[in-house]
Amino acid sequence: MNSPYVLWIDQQKPSAEVQQCISAEGYSLLHTHTVTEIISLCHDYQPALVFIDSGMPQMTLPDLVTLVYRKLPAAQIISMVNNDQSELASDTLQSGAIDYLLKPFFASQLKTSIRNATAMSKGLKDLVAVSHASRQILQLANRAAQTEASVLILGESGTGKERLAQFIHQASDRADKPFVAVNCAAIPEHMLEAMLFGYNKGAFTGAVSQQIGKFEAANGGSILLDEISELPLALQAKLLRVLQERELERLGSNNRIKLDIRVIAASNKNLRTQVEQGLFREDLFYRLDVLPLSWPALRERRDDILPLAEFFINKYGNGKYRLSRGAADVMLQYNWPGNVRELENVMQRALVMARGIELQVADLNLPQCHPQAAAICAGLLKQSKKNAEFDYILDVLNKCNGHRTRTAQALGVSTRALRYKLAAMREHGVDIDALAS
Template sequence: MKTPLLMIQASPLATSLHQQLIAADYDVRLVNGTAPELDPGTPPPSLILLDAAVSPDIVPVLRDLSLRYPGCPVITLVDAGQSALAGEAMHHGAMDYLLKPFTGEQLVATVNHALSLNQPIPDMVVASPASQQVLLLAKKAAQTNASILIGGESGTGKECLARYIHDQSPRAKGPYVAVNCAAIPETMLESTLFGHARGAFTGAQQSQTGKFELANGGTLVLDEISEMPLALQAKLLRVLQERELEKLGSNQKVKLDVRVIAASNRDLRAEAAAGRFREDLFYRLDVLPLSWPALRQRQEDILPLARHFLAKHAPESGFELHPDAARALLAHDWPGNVRELENTIQRALILARGLVLQTIDLMLPDTVTAPTPAQMPAASSLQHSRRSAEFQHVLDTLRRFNGHRKDTAEALGVTTRALRYKLAAMREQGIDINQAAVTG
């Protein structure tokens, strides 16, 4: 599997950033200068970290980077008192920013998020008639400025569809900003969305630009919008109606030019009828409704998606599916949808004993049981070394987070479900994971 290459501009923070990202299994290169550049012959970076303290005149630097490394996401590192500079950077090509000081967990989460958003979308795998119809409607919707509501079960690919709409729209060159409403504490969500002025509340020592303002000229995705508190829903409705906002603690109005895409795995019409979601906000968002069918309802997509994930996670390795493994994939119900399918393929690549993936490598609970060490043929020394190094990295990360599964999974950039499968595979190999006191 290809390791993302991160380019970090040399700065007082660089050594710490380097260590934290190396621990998260990234290939990291430190480069000097206000306009950093990798050595000739080095593959292009997957992501760039740019420190505003080293390059305060950040706009021409971003312009230069976009010419030398087209399509490469940039994260700017900005002092807490310079949130306006962070907003300016995003309007000139930066994908995201981090306000100093930040934790290692915030750094890794932001990098993972930026890399996931930067995955190529044009080759969306849509073999089934149901998926083709959704994509056709999405392409039409992209040409308008109307709000869009994307429905579908968890793991169906709602954020991928949102990114596709942005990329197909006249706003494609503008910022793309995604917010998971369920992941942000309720007390911080209003400030995150709308921003705040200095002194707006206890601890607000500096003003902050909100996600709406950062998305000006582009697209704002509100994922899991059903988790937004009712009081905040009323403020969101007002912003959508008036196309302007006031930061917390300020009476100055900010004009907005933002396309809003909302997503939810719940039936918002039913939520509104039950009083758990504002009906007027629902109708404001539901101008152009789209919904991904569950993966079990579009079986024609399963094998093309599986082969897509093989190519994504093991490029140029020549992995193939055994016919029995393909039949097992088609027979599975996929309660976790596309996300579960991708995790299954990643797991199979880790457990694979050759270039043809077998049914036993998939570890699907409704078809096979996990292989025992006696069932596993001896791997080549290269495969064994790679797997041993990976298992050791998982074990080291578990120890770093005192055995807490959720924190470990976030640091590794995988889901807790994928981590559980990894731990099960380690147990089957006779590795004592209890020494890391696994919890959570």
């Protein structure tokens, strides 16, 4: 199997140390210093990592990052800037880079940068993130993954908080260890403690055998406590102790079990507001809120809509279907109150309803259109009717061998009205001049 490529964009040829470092990390090196060659190398080799130096004279660094990002949206781009170019480094992150290196850098720093980017690529395998807002969150998530700190993910229902938690796990050193997700809102309150911490035989009525809890099952790996705001206050106190002591006791046991675990919490509610209302413990909030991540709603990252739609079409339709232009336009204007979860359901429904390989607006069957989307739907319907009318006139004109008077009679209109229709058809690009008059 061929090694993935690193594209090194710099006026200077990379040093032997840089070449050795890239090779040691399992990549093949491509080097260029011209914009024309950048475009061809991106097209021909599809490099997984791209390093861009700030000293390129042909374009500004942010513009180069934007160019590569457009050519290789799945690539991890890292800018190389001088120590006094902090503002420029920030601009490259805004343009699509995931990180930057300060020059001069050591081989160990380059190695760390490559490994972080590789981990991010690994975590992105089933996560669609094309919009700038998504990529910024993933940059933060990737950095969080390289630490042992707790992470708090906030966002509306259906935005993909669990998938972001999986990304953090997969991009971390715990990737080969368990990832356990617990939906705190889906488990009856009286069962939550036993589910989380486990229990011994006889701990309560019905405990006929020993059972490990979710924390034990995730030991060595990561645990996601989804909808953590739904935990009752009494259980919040016990959870806080487990997080502080990094150990737990099963129900009905005095034996302490040591934990080596990363805790990721998620909520669709504002936990600060919950704290102010006395619904969530302040000390637990600060224990969890070490690295907060706010996952935007789908309407706030519209550049992700069509890539996500294509992802689900390929997932459920085996790559045999595609979106029509009209359906794509409507999807971009729709507000997606149910976020990614709603989009996935819509695409599954559209594949069932589809009457051909191209998914149409009617196949989407969106429950209610955004006003702009409604206007697009109306416009598409109007255009469809106009096209049908033009096709009918052409068909009659052909049957009458292009004779305008007979055509007008067959259509039941005056020859003057027909002339107006034919003029309108010409304006819409319909070729009628080939027909005899």
